[in-house]
Amino acid sequence: MLSRRHFTGLAAAAVAAGLTSTTRPAAAAVRYDDPVHFGSAYDACPPDPAAVVLGSPGFEVSADGTADATAALQAAVDEASRRGIANKLGDILGGVRDFPLGDGGGIVLVPPGLYRLSAPIDVHDSVRVIGFGRHRPRFVLAPNSPGYAGTAARDVFSFRRRPVGGPVTYANNDTFGSGLINLDVEIGAGNPQAIAVRFGGAQLCVLQDLDLDVGDGRAGIDHNANLIQRVRVRGGAVGLNAYAASAGWPTTLLDCRFTGQREAAIRTSNDAKLVLVRTVLAGAPRGVECVPGQFLHLYLQNCVLDDVAEGIVLNDSDQLPGAADPRIRNSNQLNLVDSVVRRTPTVLTLAQSGRRTPARDGGIDLTYGLRITDALSAREARADGVAMSQGAPDAGVLRTDVPELPPVAGWVSIHDVAARMGRTVGSGTADDLPVFQAAVDRHESVFVPIGEYLLAGTLRLPKDANLIGLHPRQTWLRTPDGTPYFGDPDRPRALVETSPGGRTIVHGLGLDTARNTPGAVNISWRSGPGSYLADIATQFVKWHPDDVAGGDPGYTYKGKHKYGVWVRGGGGVLSNVWSANGWADNGFLVEQSAVPTSAYELSIEHHRYREVVLRQVSGWRFFGLQTEDHIYGWQSQALELDQCHDLLFANSVFFRVATVLGPSPYGTGLRNCHDIVFRGNRGYRDKTPEFTQWGAAVADLRTGRTVPEPEFASLIIR
DSSP states (O other): OOOHHHHTTTTTOOOOOSOOOSSSOOOOOOOOOOSSOOSOSOSSOOOOTTSEETTSTTSOOOSEEEEEOHHHHHHHHHHHHHHSOOOOTTTTTSGGGOOOOBOOOEEEEEOSSEEEEOSOEEEOTTEEEEEOSSSOOEEEEOTTOTTSSSSSOEEEEEEEEOBTTSOOEEOOTTOOSOEEEEEEEEEOTTOTTEEEEEOOOSTTOEEEEEEEEEETSSEEEESOOSEEEEEEEEESSEEEEEOOOGGGOOEEEESOEEEOOSSEEEEEOSSOEEEEESOEEEEEEEEEEEOTTOOOEEEEESOEEEEEEEEEEEOOGGGSTTTTSHHHHTTOEEEEEEEEEESOSEEEEETTTOOEEEOOSEEEEEEESOEEESTTSTTOEEEOSEEEEEEOOOTTTTOOOOOOOOOGGGOEEHHHHHHHTTOOOOOSSSOOHHHHHHHHHHOSEEEOOSEEEEOSSOEEEOTTOEEEOSOTTTEEEEOOTTOGGGOOTTSOEEEEEEOTTOOOEEEEEEEEOOSBOTTEEEEEEOOOTTOEEEEEEEOOBOOOOTTSOBTBTTOSOOOBOSEEEEEESOOSEEEEEEEOBTTSSEEEEEEEEOSOEEEEEEEEEOOSSEEEEEEEEEEEEEESOEEEEOSSOTTOEEEEEESOEEEEEEEEEEEEOTTOSSOOSOSEEEESOEEEEEEEEEOOOSSSHHHHSOSOSEEETTTOOEEOOSOEEEEEEO
């Protein structure tokens, strides 16, 4: 059981792990034991020659906080953007949209130190700003900076879209791979309208390993893209202003801490879809609140609400605009699972009716919304409203399952291995596989700098090998087009393959299996417990019929492939994976796995027949799974389950774009499955609902039984 020593005084502030404030005294803090490591994720400078290093020639800056670093940092971001691979994504940014192509992308590396800012920094499309050092670098918005005390909010860091020849805008659904990683931001006094980060964008956009000390500023994070991980927000009126992420996808918060907000830790609007795992909300009048008139898809697991007057404030489902439509009414969903409340007298408040659900200190499990039990059976039943149970909390509620990257000091660059072999890599014409294979065979952690590398066969990772990049949209392993090695669809072969039962990390890479490779698989994942597949992209392409002419967004690519991500008996932790190789048979296939696995923020899109397929799988938990059927892929099934049991799907978004050409009978099809739990589900869209809504959410393909409701808070299949 969690002791009072662990959580008493969480409200004041979490213990700071980086440099102390230079502009005002740190808030009083009562220490508590936190099992999550919030130190620097990169202890030394990653050896990437393509990165821009702040402080290097042309980007000189004071690292002691005495001089303004705004111009130097912006220049470094601009240069990183110019250096990178153009963000074309097929033709999605051009073609019929007649929209200017994006600039490139890249990495800015920031040494440890204190950097003073006085104006917003635009983080351009596909640029990542990454701090390094034993202590993370710290950016401080100088006290009383111009423009931060008026009536309008103003950012310190802004995720932006910068098309060539077009206007600079906030990041949107055409913005991929941007990030702020391993650095701290502090808002000095006298900046009441300051927001630490305006975080927009789509797949692979991340906030990771940050401390945001907001003080008397407005907010820590405004808007939300894909993944927020190991981020601590202290102070501010609001910790996170959350909305529907770009194109309506979910946002996952992993191992985050929100403490000491003046109004609410998290405020939501515009159909936000949030998954919170092992996250603390403490010392605020409200933990999560939804603005009036909006429904909310909210899932919290292994979270802690401490010293929060009202834990969660939602709108009454039957009082929402359009609530006469059950699809709208059932879109208001709350799941609070295996979590802990302390000094939080009201865990749920319904705003219009004023109905309150009290809670005592201890473990809690609560659902609000439509609950379907014994689904697909003769005992199927429905209930609505609040269901709650309380008990003793799990002592390991905040213990993370996400592995840390190995220390940078132990990384060996693939370029250095090539030099020792008398070779070079990254030419785009020569086969780099011999160098890569030698590197992973000889070294535990191999680092792959930004670039494009050609592999004419399968790179096989030993059990203890780690393959690490920093940017999946700028660091590509590619297959030669048309190579016979990947030519047989009856003998699928992977570009990268891990060893059975290994404890492997593959991180920060793009995997491209070209066009005419009908037997190609982007990655075959066979690693076991303790392994980690994260920050991964496949090539981006939308399936379309062969008789469709090119020129439409994303459809000039024509090819054949086998699978995107193929898990064969493996598991571990999978996080922030984007499988959008639309010509593959499916984007994510798991077969014969009983490895306990957590899958966070997977985006599987654009396939013709099936997006996600699980066969003989148990013990997996999916958090924030997102699929997307598009215009020509309108017959695609979101999820196929065959002979599976003991699975959890938390706040899934099974999405169909407004341009799909026809209806689909069901989103999830099952055969011979039991003990399947869905908690939170998005399957309805109000644009052309006759096509964009699934005919049924779930169908038993053996008996023909279905669950018709596309939206529900809980669905349990025994």
